[in-house]
Amino acid sequence: MNVLLPSTAEDLWRILGDNPDALLCAGGTDLLVKVRAGMIRPVSLVCLERLDDFRGIRDEGDTFSIGACTPHTEIVTSSAIDAFLQVLKKAVHVLGSPPIRNMATLGGNICTASPAGDTLPALYALDAELELWSRSHVRRLPIDQFITGPGKTTLRKGEVLAAVRVRKPAGKFIHHFEKVGQRQAMSISIANLAALVKVDQTDTIENISLAWGSVGPTIVRSREVETALKGTKLSVEGLKQVFPLIDRALSPISDVRASSTYRRRVSANLLLRLAVHEGCRT
Amino acid sequence: MISLTFVLNGKITTIETPPDRRVIDLLREDFGLTAAKEGCGTGECGACTILVDGESRLSCLMLAAQLEGRSVTTVEGLEEGTNRVGRIQAAFIRHGAVQCGFCTPGMVLAVSDLLDREPKPDRERIREGISGNLCRCTGYQKIVDAVEAVISETRGKGQNT
Numbered sequence: 001m002n003v004l005l006p007s008t009a010e011d012l013w014r015i016l017g018d019n020p021d022a023l024l025c026a027g028g029t030d031l032l033v034k035v036r037a038g039m040i041r042p043v044s045l046v047c048l049e050r051l052d053d054f055r056g057i058r059d060e061g062d063t064f065s066i067g068a069c070t071p072h073t074e075i076v077t078s079s080a081i082d083a084f085l086q087v088l089k090k091a092v093h094v095l096g097s098p099p100i101r102n103m104a105t106l107g108g109n110i111c112t113a114s115p116a117g118d119t120l121p122a123l124y125a126l127d128a129e130l131e132l133w134s135r136s137h138v139r140r141l142p143i144d145q146f147i148t149g150p151g152k153t154t155l156r157k158g159e160v161l162a163a164v165r166v167r168k169p170a171g172k173f174i175h176h177f178e179k180v181g182q183r184q185a186m187s188i189s190i191a192n193l194a195a196l197v198k199v200d201q202t203d204t205i206e207n208i209s210l211a212w213g214s215v216g217p218t219i220v221r222s223r224e225v226e227t228a229l230k231g232t233k234l235s236v237e238g239l240k241q242v243f244p245l246i247d248r249a250l251s252p253i254s255d256v257r258a259s260s261t262y263r264r265r266v267s268a269n270l271l272l273r274l275a276v277h278e279g280c281r282t
Numbered sequence: 283m284i285s286l287t288f289v290l291n292g293k294i295t296t297i298e299t300p301p302d303r304r305v306i307d308l309l310r311e312d313f314g315l316t317a318a319k320e321g322c323g324t325g326e327c328g329a330c331t332i333l334v335d336g337e338s339r340l341s342c343l344m345l346a347a348q349l350e351g352r353s354v355t356t357v358e359g360l361e362e363g364t365n366r367v368g369r370i371q372a373a374f375i376r377h378g379a380v381q382c383g384f385c386t387p388g389m390v391l392a393v394s395d396l397l398d399r400e401p402k403p404d405r406e407r408i409r410e411g412i413s414g415n416l417c418r419c420t421g422y423q424k425i426v427d428a429v430e431a432v433i434s435e436t437r438g439k440g441q442n443t
């Protein structure tokens with residue numbers, strides 16, 4: 001296996017042009033595990049780790065542009081992310097372990113497109129937009145149009161995920177992320193929930209976005225549930241009212257980690273945590 | 283084959299190697315540095331932890347070509363009791379944080395990365411910092427004790443390096 005390490009975008013496009021069958025490698029924490037297991041046998045790997053154009057967090061006023069090759073550790077320690085995108089910070093904080101977070105990248109988590117990918121619910125709840133570059137073209141599309149199924153994306157040949165664009169939530173939101181796994185550290189999500197909620201002085205929900213992971217072929221964002229909750233009080237009773245709608249929105253599978261019945265129950269119950277959230281009076 | 287040049291435990295080193303050789307194999311088999319261990323080969327156990335440019339990384343999930351121009355530290359690079367890694371090692375010995383020792387080299391380097399980022403972590407944060415390094419022997423308690431000892435010694439001497 002040939003291993004190529006372009007250090008400029010120009011190098012990258014030349015290498016991709018010369019090696020059309022090469023696979024991209026960012027942190028390698030998904031890819032090299034698959035290579036090791038013999039699931040894939042690439043002829044060459046193009047490592048993205050030395051491309052500064054694809055890395056780092058840029059504050060563009062009302063939007064953040066996060067380079068796809070930004071390692072998770074950089075996201076978790078960024079003061080800008082801490083100030084504006086707590087929901088993403090919380091998700092990244094429980095992804096893998098310190099060495100995994102030092103190596104693995106945000107773009108890798110997106111392109112792996114696992115239903116259990118921990119940053120995905122946060123990015124769906126934030127309505128993240130992805131920026132894809134090829135040699136002669138740039139396109140942007142919402143994350144839910146990029147990920148189409150487990151491990152499936154609409155990434156085209158010769159294209160690279162360059163950046164993730166996220167608008168700063170306007171006003172004061174509750175940023176919530178919770179993951180249920182088999183142990184506290186380093187476990188794959190059995191179910192997870194990312195939520196952004198805005199309430200008024202009387203705890204009435206003005207705005208809410210909810211995204212569940214690991215309970216369907218891709219992340220589940222239910223507009224029906226969100227609409228039903230808008231204008232209601234943020235309380236355990238109020239949230240329980242939408243349980244039947246949640247049940248309909250989810251399509252979990254049973255696997256070695258949990259049964260589909262457990263996933264359904266825990267996913268609905270994860271929502272109740274919002275009612276006791278810090279900054280929310282009862 | 284590629285000609286790979288990088289800094290290994292402080293010394294500039296050049297070696298001919300296949301570019302896709304795993305770093306763990308390069309270190310153990312080509313350089314005879316056997317501190318980094320292969321526990322799982324899939325990123326789960328942390329026994330293969332090394333420092334690359336001072337950050338903890340898993341040598342089972344890195345390929346030789348990725349080391350070009352980087353600086354690699356393994357536990358063999360410590361200076362007994364003097365530099366940070368050496369002081370961590372000494373505290374592990376004093377506190378009985380080593381039993382079979384399989385996890386120890388990786389654990390020591392994970393602690394080094396943690397203390398670089400956060401000089402005074404509490405027990406909870408220490409546990410988080412070593413959460414990628416599995417130990418089947420100690421129950422972690424003595425490891426956390428050893429790390430706390432390193433922190434209070436460092437504070438006592440007023441030094442961070």
Ligand SMILES: Cc1cc2nc3c(=O)[nH]c(=O)nc-3n(C[C@H](O)[C@H](O)[C@H](O)COP(=O)(O)OP(=O)(O)OC[C@H]3O[C@@H](n4cnc5c(N)ncnc54)[C@H](O)[C@@H]3O)c2cc1C
Nearest residue numbers: 026027028029030031096104105108109111117118161325
């Ligand atoms: C021990 C262990 C624990 C883990 N724990 C978790 C966890 O708790 N939660 C979780 O969500 N994940 C976890 N993972 C999975 C993995 O670490 C994450 O998905 C990580 O974010 C992948 O990023 P990477 O940079 O390593 O991706 P890579 O392995 O480099 O790439 C993954 C895929 O994305 C493609 N790709 C990468 N970057 C780009 C790009 N910029 N443009 C186009 N394609 C690209 C690659 O070609 C490849 O197909 C874990 C993995 C391990 C080994």
Ligand code: FES
Nearest residue numbers: 321322323328342
């Ligand atoms: S051998 Fe690398 S993490 Fe287990």
Ligand code: FES
Nearest residue numbers: 381385417418419
């Ligand atoms: S001392 Fe045996 S695995 Fe940690």
